[in-house]
Amino acid sequence: MNDSLTINVLRLRTGSVNKLPGYMTAHSAGMDLYADLSHDTLLSPGERAMIPTGIAIELPDGYEAQIRPRSGLAIRHGITLVNSPGTIDPDYRGEIAVIVINHGSEPFIIKSGDRIAQMVFTRFVRVELVEVPELNKTARGEGGFGHTGKS
Secondary structure: OOOOOOOEEEEOOOOOOOOOOEOOOOOOOOEEEEOOOOOOEEEOOOOEEEEEOOEEEEOOOOEEEEEEOOHHHHHHHOEEEOOOOEEEOOOOOOOOEEEEEEOOOOOEEEOOOOEEEEEEEEEOOOOOOOOOOOOOOOOOOOOOOOOOOOO
16 A cells, blocks of 8 residues: 655654654554653553653644554553553644553553654544434344354
């Protein structure tokens, strides 16, 4: 696929030496986001913190950026995101910050420049909801979590 999109990015702190978000491989869906901290952050088991990235972006209307956990941090250290995926709306111009939580059993130190999350860009549509007296019937109906059971 050759779809591409140009997004304006603004560094928010003069003198920051952090890399801008980037793709780690030619086929990565998400760009890695980097922590931009004035000092290391110790995250104890069960603790959460908002980690700044030092950047803001300018999305075109009809696009969002989804902020997602990094699988390596999750499996090795139990570090994930509280609101996953987080959504950056096209009219937001503030700093992208990531709410991380330590689900691991050991304290975890986040340093400036650490890759802490990934950002995936996607199109979205806005819908108009229409209230109706009933919905069309389907074979599934109201069957929810675990409704199919085991065969």
